[in-house]
Amino acid sequence: MTTLLKNIRLTGKGIHSGLPVDIIIKPSKKPGIFFRRVDIDPKKLIAAKYDNVGETKMRNTTIGNPAGAHVQTIEHLMAALFISGVDSAIIDINGAETPIMDGSAALFIKEIASAGVGRGKICKIIVKKPVVAYTREVRRQLPLSMRIKLWIMDKLAHRKSDGFVKLSPNDGRGLEITATLIYPEKIIGAQTYNYSFDGTKKSRDNFIKQIARARTFGKYSEWEYLKKHGMGRGADETNVIALNNNGDGTLNKLMWRDEFVRHKIIDAIGDMALSGGMICGKLESYKGSHALNNIVLKKLFSDTENYDIIVEK
Numbered sequence: 618m619t620t621l622l623k624n625i626r627l628t629g630k631g632i633h634s635g636l637p638v639d640i641i642i643k644p645s646k647k648p649g650i651f652f653r654r655v656d657i658d659p660k661k662l663i664a665a666k667y668d669n670v671g672e673t674k675m676r677n678t679t680i681g682n683p684a685g686a687h688v689q690t691i692e693h694l695m696a697a698l699f700i701s702g703v704d705s706a707i708i709d710i711n712g713a714e715t716p717i718m719d720g721s722a723a724l725f726i727k728e729i730a731s732a733g734v735g736r737g738k739i740c741k742i743i744v745k746k747p748v749v750a751y752t753r754e755v756r757r758q759l760p761l762s763m764r765i766k767l768w769i770m771d772k773l774a775h776r777k778s779d780g781f782v783k784l785s786p787n788d789g790r791g792l793e794i795t796a797t798l799i800y801p802e803k804i805i806g807a808q809t810y811n812y813s814f815d816g817t818k819k820s821r822d823n824f825i826k827q828i829a830r831a832r833t834f835g836k837y838s839e840w841e842y843l844k845k846h847g848m849g850r851g852a853d854e855t856n857v858i859a860l861n862n863n864g865d866g867t868l869n870k871l872m873w874r875d876e877f878v879r880h881k882i883i884d885a886i887g888d889m890a891l892s893g894g895m896i897c898g899k900l901e902s903y904k905g906s907h908a909l910n911n912i913v914l915k916k917l918f919s920d921t922e923n924y925d926i927i928v929e930k
């Protein structure tokens with residue numbers, strides 16, 4: 618296990634709640650990443666694990682404990698901890714949502730680097746058999762009325778609900794991700810990005826240079842709808858790429874033409890970190906989502922024939 622050398626304090630606001638929130642990321646001797654809701658239930662820890670993931674329909678990843686305490690939008694912070702090699706820490710939080718910061722993983726990574734990271738063993742989860750999660754499986758979990766609504770929306774937009782996330786063996790070479798996004802909005806269109814992480818400084822630096830700063834995104838025209846439904850209340854031009862109503866441009870400047878799919882890599886890494894180790898396998902994400910990432914991990918761990926766990930120095 619590997620932890621931080623000292624505390625990190627951060628203040629920001631939740632992108633969905635819009636509420637101010639403080640976090641302290643603390644070194645820990647207990648293996649695993651845990652959140653602690655200091656505002657309601659400081660005694661009970663919430664393990665950042667795939668089997669504690671609740672609703673993902675809010676377009677983020679939320680974890681909770683059986684007592685009902687939860688923390689939402691943990692994915693960018695989880696990705697930053699994973700890329701920095703931190704697999705053990707306790708995160709004190711005085712609200713229900715991780716601060717969004719600049720909408721990317723960059724600020725978290727910078728803070729982790731300045732706190733310093735110890736050196737410990739790495740827990741590798743080697744994928745031995747392919748597992749796939751399909752969008753239709755996500756849809757099946759939704760209420761019938763919602764499924765019908767989505768079906769109609771797909772028809773009207775000439776959109777296929779054929780997304781999937783697949784994990785397959787790659788001789789333990791590390792986490793090799795290929796993400797593909799397909800959006801009707803011209804500014805996004807079809808984008809594919811490949812990234813591999815094998816725990817080396819080179820692969821970490823590559824993430825920091827090419828991916829970490831990629832921000833989350835949304836359609837400006839949806840903001841009012843989202844706000845009415847308790848989402849996106851903290852979204853603004855400092856933390857979200859806003860697509861214009863025609864879908865052919867953005868209200869704030871893009872860092873890369875394919876910043877959208879680069880951000881999907883952050884989300885996928887953050888969600889894979891909920892495995893509790895370093896997934897070593899090929900991850901194909903085609904029109905992926907947090908819900909698909911979670912289902913694929915549940916499928917992986919549903920059968921011990923699917924994986925091996927190796928602890929390496």
Ligand SMILES: [Zn+2]
Pocket residue numbers: 692693833880883884
């Ligand atoms: Zn994200």
